[in-house]
Amino acid sequence: MIETYAMKVIRISLITMGLWPEEHRLEKEFSFLRYRFLLPLAFLVLLMFIPQTANLFVVYNDLVLITENLTTVNFPVIVVFMKFFVMKSYKKVLGDVIESYTRDWENLKDREDTETMMKGANIAGRISIGCYVLTEITASIKMLQQLFAIIRSEINGLDRIFILQSLFPPIFKVTPYYQAVCLGQVIGAYCLATSYAGVDCLVYLLVFHICGQFQILHRSLIRTINSPKILQNPKRFGYFLAIIVRKHEYLNWFAEAVEDSFNVCFLVQVLFSTLLMCFQYFLVFRAVSRSEGLAVNDVAFMVTYVIANMLFIYFYCYMGELLIVASAGMRNAALESNWYMLTPNNMRMVIFILFRSRKPLKLTAGKFSVLSMETYSSSTIASTSTTTRPAITAIGGIGAQLAAQVTIFTLQLA
Template sequence: MGFQYAFGVCHTNLKIVGLWPGSINSKFNGIIPVLLLTITIFIMITFVTMAQTTKLLMIWGDLGLMINNLSTANLPITVVIIKTILFYNYKRELGMLLSSVINDWNADKTKGEVINMVRNAKTTRKLSFICLFLGMGSVNGQLAVRISQELDILPGQINKREPMLISYFPYDYKPSPIYEITWLFQYLGAILATLIYSGIYCFFVGLVLHLRGQLANLRFRLETLDIDGNKANHRKITKKIGFIVERHNILNRFAKEIENVFNGIFLVEIISCTVLICLQLFLLVTLISDDNKDINVPILQIVFTVTYVMHVGTHVLISCYVADKLQDESSAISQSAYNIQWYNMASQNSKLLLMIMQRSEKPLKLTAGKFCSFSLLLFIQILKTSGGYLSMLLAVKEKI
């Protein structure tokens, strides 16, 4: 159990679409990922983004259809394409971060340090499966809703043999097998976008939790320093504290690199997440509103909408949660350095401890575009903002 256990789900997701950073190590292996990534982006743009954007212009003015078009796939997959480009631009830096993680797993460790790293690896794997499950549930939920509408099991689709998503194609897609092929490529585009969306989140979560584990190991080394006041022991203590200071500096640089890579990606994500939660909640309120009291409530569509909101919200919640844990762990190092018996140390060792405390004064924070720090408070603010936008949309709907 180690690196592959923690990053296994993420590795599979991103390797399928050609985004796994490790593939840059070989020129031969580099051809296949680029080809896979090109095909993935082509399918997403051609069969989802362009087709839905064209349809959006055609239905402009119909609030319900516009929101359905934007929130179901158009806006999410457009955001995924932007995030894909940003992520790919940092592929070399991400490969270096992965190499650092692998080196940490291969380095000599105490039993306690191994247990701590395994605990964080298990958490990473569990959160990765949650992200992937909700993502696939959303895509297949939309598929089930559309099939039910085509078969007249659910209301909401007057014209038959329409694409899976609200889209326009410049060809006659209703005859078989063109109709089935169009559905297949739209479904495939949604699946590939989900793999990228969840994969990037899992990658971020894995890096942050690994960093948290390394900080915890460093804190344990501080707390277990043997301070006995023996002058002959000072040199040994100096060597141990010197290692901790150097390691702490390396981990701070690791955190800075994560921040540099992901702050732009998550700025786009925070903005889109706020809008998507608002739009999906609007559709949910519309489905169960009094306007539909004479129609059977479409349970399957409500389940899909709830799953989709959970899918978008849970990803952001997980990122805020792990960033909060990282911040707490980085602050704890300063307290641990203060609590040890520094008064029994040589002045040189006390100064080294002071360096650790000064570096830990400002906890490690991960931001979205340098504007806001990831934390549970940020997640609450996103929900509040989405609620404000929802109130505005409902007011606009009442006036139409």
């Protein structure tokens, strides 16, 4: 089997987090490993989400601290909770999808088809690696930022602070409990980043796979209609057309399985990512309006954090746009062929394919908002229109332009 490096990276990261849909060989030997996803969840819940939520009642009168609290952990953890829920609830469906993905690669025999699939897989791989690197860098910047703050507090003899803004009983500020909590929060932060990026990258890879399969199907339909030898034999034409119809229905199932599994996750992530960007713009706006200035590490974290969130939204919408164009292309494939050479009976069979393709496949957020480039533009405008300050609008514009440039770059490399 041809396994692209994108699938290898995604599979390893999701297996580590216990989210991979297929059963690993070690899980058959050691059944307790099936519940290993509870370990990263324990880090997220016990050392991050609950302590930070409790801390909200302490800083309730400070809007800046509340904003930092929500954007740093609480909102991202809620999104990751949803991803854990989706991966576990739809494990069987997603397992079938992964199995179909593997079977499609094994059935590739034509060189042109292989090149088409490899092109999409390479683009998905670059996007996936970039998303992993960006999320890990963002988490690392935050960890280093807090580590320097801890060192300063220790040197100055101040009260101990944790890696994240948290509320723990006083006993947890005593050695060795304090070091254990800080280490657990660092591990939890990287579990958060890996889970956040891993599920998204899996969706990107599957959508690129669907689009590549549609391109192959387009060529098959054109070749079938344009082949004089096939057209001369009505039974042979019907046989090849039946294969195309079955393949078309299979791709519709594949896309609908991905959409049904992740549409609620898309909704939650788009909503919370938009809120996160708005909160980050608020923090910058407050610092600029009060002429307080921002430390270099604060600026680095804000920039990477905003860009990461905008990129994830952008790639969701970009994948949705690709799927719409690829699925609607079946109609174009029929019209680009020598359809006028078909007999009336053959033409009626092709019309069924055109009829089935009149409604393109889509990725939606909660089944009511289509993910497309229009959605991305709306979310970007919504998050940057909260203020008319040029500095804030510039940050949103830079993030949007960077997302577009990254996609153009990956397409050019492919």
